[in-house]
Amino acid sequence: MNNKKESIKIVASVLWLGALVVLGAWFWFSNVPVAQVNKDIGRLVAHAGLWGPLVYILIYTVRGFTFFSATVFTFIGGLLFGPVWGGVWATVAANISANVAFMTGKYIGTDAFHFVRKNIKIFPTDEKIRQNGFITILVMRLLYFPYDPLGYISGASGMRQRDFAFATFLGILPGTVAFVYLGASFTDPRNLGIVLIFIMLGIAISRVLKKRTKVGAELAQKKENNKNSNTQEKVT
Template sequence: MSAETNKGIKAATTLLLIATAAVLFRLAGGSRLCDPTALKQVLQGHEVLAPVIFVLLYGITPVLFLPGLPMAIAAGLLFGPVWGVVYAITGATLGASASFLVARHLAREWVVGKLSGEMWQNLDQKVGEQGWKIVAVTRLVPLFPFNLLNYAFGLTRIPFWHYVIASFLFMLPGCTAFIVFSSSLPQLLKGKASPSLFVGAALIAAVMLLPAWYRKRALQ
């Protein structure tokens, strides 16, 4: 069996394992953990370990293609605007890094072997040289599915730590916006409008306007 065939089998096996794990996790009710009420029940009685459990669960969501936004909202409800941001951005960065490493070490060689044309090589080189800028744009302006991008970046030659740092910095605005807003919801349900409600709403509006601003700037 050739080396290229072995790489192809390894890549296909990795994809199958991830898909199987995602399906089994959902069938076992794991997707319920994205619900703040269910997550709160899981964390009850684990006050000391609750942040660690939350970060690990959040880290799993991108790897298994589960939505991260419900986890971010849960972070604001469970931990407040400050620690909610700390735990959520840590979990999101952990998950993005894990997906990247899976693709980098288990599938990149096979992809490079298959896409060996000049166009791919030029693209791969540009991403390697200015990859953090591409990561920044895709984190700030959600043009493509977040979870899929984590794996896609792992197939390029962008340095791992450039990817991690850029992901952390440029996921932070959106993460902060939704968590600050969600932390105000318990008070809002009691008929009280806390400062975090207005701050969070303003931040969400700013994040939502980024795609339109980017498209306008790109056309100039």
């Protein structure tokens, strides 16, 4: 039975990797600009009519398997649906996408994402995530750690999904609202004020957590150390 599960994991991982290579090659050789992606998604949602929000949520969720920027799709939500409904659908889509990534990491990506986590020093250890799951994920979301890898690695770590889900929901709210309003500001520039408010709110909360919690201080230090090591590598 275990051999069968391992075989399924290997096959799924190979297919996923192959799809990423094909998609990456297509984007590389076709030189598709991000603006074109926005237009194409807008057309799909428009043609779907009343099903538009569902199409948007589905595309946003599938996006997580391609590692395409979640921020761009959140921005598109504001552009397509406006600040209110854009905020609703982007929040729903982002949370579904994050939890799908978590479940994927938990059931089929354990070995692969352990390898990634060990080689990307900004991520905490599995033990740290399990012991302080909620606050760890909350701080990492507020500090804008890579959106999809965090979901996959959290699932592979063995932490409780409810801690991950609740921390993700709270942690992405300031950024989600900010980028939705940024998208909506293309039709109404007055929304830019809301963007600044929520960006400042997110920064303020993250700074408090970095100073007042041990986990926050450790994560901030990891991020700074990783930045410094990358700078040194470029110099040498």
